[in-house]
Amino acid sequence: MTLTTLLLLASDQPGPIDTGNGFWFVPAATEYADTHDWVYSIVLWLSVFFFILIVGAIVKFAFDYRRRSNLEAAGSGPTHNIVLETVWTVVPLLLSAGLFLIGIDTYADFKTAPANCYEVDATAQKWVWQFDHRNGASDSLVLKVPVGRPTKVTLRSNDVLHSFFIPAFRVKQDVVPGRYGSVWFTPREPGIYQGHCTEYCGTGHSKMNFYVQAIPADEFDEVIAKDARWIDDYSGDRLVWAGARLFSRCASCHSLKAGERMTGPSMWDLHANWGKKKKVEVDGKLTEVTIDENYLLESIVAPWEKIVPTYLNQMPANFGDQLGPKELDALVRFVRQLDEVVDANGEIRDEPENATN
């Protein structure tokens, strides 16, 4: 089951992500995005006009005044023309001034969040996003927002620079450690939109993507309320499926395929060697450890303690703070019983229907 289909199951509304037939942008999904596209098209057509003028003149002159013989006299044309030179200085100046004014006018819209926004926090760290709703619901893959009501996302980074970018909304904001940032948007239609990290942040930069899911306003509160206690639906043997959902925040660095090297080691390899001994580095010295629940738990909450040789010590140190005991348990079970949940291609299987759901 791919992540997209997971999302499609999660909501009955959205269709596939539309890249659009247009030459330039993906379809605009907010009113601001329409305004932005209008500004862009002004710049574009102005540029096309000047480009045709420039290339047209070059081609015409190149043809008309091509040298026919080496013996022909040197060219002789005007060497200055004060009227012409004034015109081609002043006209671009006025056009630039106009573009500047349109630019700051629309930029002011982008910068000014309306009152009574739905507020949500986004925290960036290598190489995963975490979206925290005020009711405690938390997700690292999907940012759920209401349709037709402005959402304001408050941005924070735990480590290096990142950038929060949703192309369909035409919004982008760098996420700077030590500062808060914010963006706002009002999706018009229910749907799924792509989001990316656009400030280079290291090995997993290109894996630091997310989805935005716009949910109809009348369903939204219910969905978020349910998300806040989603893990309550899982217990006993079914906790392994909770682990599968939680694993989305690990998936940008850890593969579920045998032997696939990403930023961190493959979880399938760990699972396949469960109970066996394995060499790890402790303080730079090689030592042996048994692959079991305790090793895995320690590697999540204190990943710097035991490093798998050939990998770098670069896993964030704060997952222990972000995950509760039940969630940690679910993740440990997930890896221990990985073959129950994941097929041979490393794809997570469809979750069986839950009687309590």
Added chain:
Amino acid sequence: MATLTPADTHAHDDHHGNYITCSKGIMSWLITLDHKRIGVMYVIATLASFLLGGLFALGIRTELIAPGETIMDAETYNRFFTLHGAIMTFLVIIPAIPGALGNFVLPIMLGAKDVAFPRLNLGSFYLWIIGAALTVYSMLQGGIDTGWTFYTPYSIEEGRQGVFWVGMGVFILGFSSIFTGLNFIVTVQRLRPPGMTWFKLPLFLWALYATAIIQVLATPVLGITMLLLAAERIMGIGIFDPALGGDPVLFQHFFWFYSHPAVYIMILPAMGIISELISVHCRREIFGYKMIAFSSVAIAFFSFLVWGHHMFTSGQSPLMNAIFSAITFSVAIPSAVKVFNWILTMYKGSISFTTPMLYALSFLVIFAIGGLTGLPLAVLSTDVQLHDTYFVVAHFHYVMMGSTLIAMIGGLHHWWPKITGRMYNERLGQIGAWIVFIGFNLTFFTQFMLGTKGMPRRYHDYQTGLGWSAETTELFHTYHFISTMGSYVMAVGFFLTAFYLLQSLVNGRKAPANPWGGASLEWECSSPPPHHNFDETPTPEYCYKFDHWVWNDEEQGYVRRDTAKS
């Protein structure tokens, strides 16, 4: 005027032969004080760096040809684009035109025997060598995966020893650049022969002069930034690292306070070359000489005031963004004026489509696109969308590569007969220029579309999965594939160019003194020029009047009208 003439430094050299044959042996090159030989060494060194940076570029493009891991993992890819950027910026486009072509032709065009400080000039070259060596050494140290911008706090994390060495390299390369600039300023100010007034200066020299001012004034900031980085790292003083109480955005201010003017260190000399190429190969007085000259100075001035436009999404205040946006538009005006002047120079010219002219025309078209695509990046609201996407990558390659490097290669062809005394194969030259032009546009125009569709830059992968829909991957795959094919086409063009240029050294026709009919002073001396450039102090005329040079079939070049008649 010629109080600083360095003639005495050449006293030990022979007087016979040209600058290549006047003394022999490897040491006569390595410790030469002759600006022409130093220029030639720069040509070789920067072209070698260009080859290295180009191979990294081909690696990047090949990795992106298809989604998923193609030929390298993310860590290797990140090193590739970092080294590609650092090498191309600091080792190629910043020094290439002033160091290589500027060094060779500036004193001759001026009518001087050498630059003002020949020893300092040689010193600049060796500083470049040391800086380049440190940069290459840093590759072996590992951890150079920060991007050429070295943004903090990523670049100051533990385990990136290589960053220290590349920082040292950049620090030293900065001094090389400062000394070259200083040398050129003094040379143009003090070594002009009698009669060479400011408004008789070839426009290439105006451009080099404006560039030199930026080099001297802006480059120290780069040095300061590198020292602050070192201080933070070694002494733990919080400057840029938020963990120590610093501010990462401050680093961006420092970095762009140098690196934006540096963009004009790259493009201004290229514009100077284009002024020469177009007027000479159209054999037509340049249109609006003073406007072009003053616009170089205006661009140099404005270049110091626009750095913040690299940071519109960084979180700096909206007011600052508005101010930087306004000033950014003001740079567009002198650039546009130059383009109009060049085009009007073609009007009623006698246009010969030689290889240098084809490169000049490539420049005009590419620079027009590069300049116009700067507009949506200067408009605040559209920049927010386009920033850090492939649109920006395409834009700066149109300006830095398509404009600066194309002008550099055009200039190299223009002065190749003068530098080497040999003519290259003109037909192959024209074919090469076309191949490069087509390959370039295939590679980079598609990247504008990638960018507007939302492909972020510095992405190793665009495989369907986490946050990438199948539709997006399919679309981007098409664009990336075209772009990569374009880069291969470009590589063919460049290798062809390297082939026929090297071939010309072996069996090229001997070059006449003035193959193109140029009227600036370098065409007065033989090809290659004599060691002292001029036997007697030349009498400079306005170098954009071409009437007194006429074609001579025997010479296969141009001769002065008075000698032709006699």
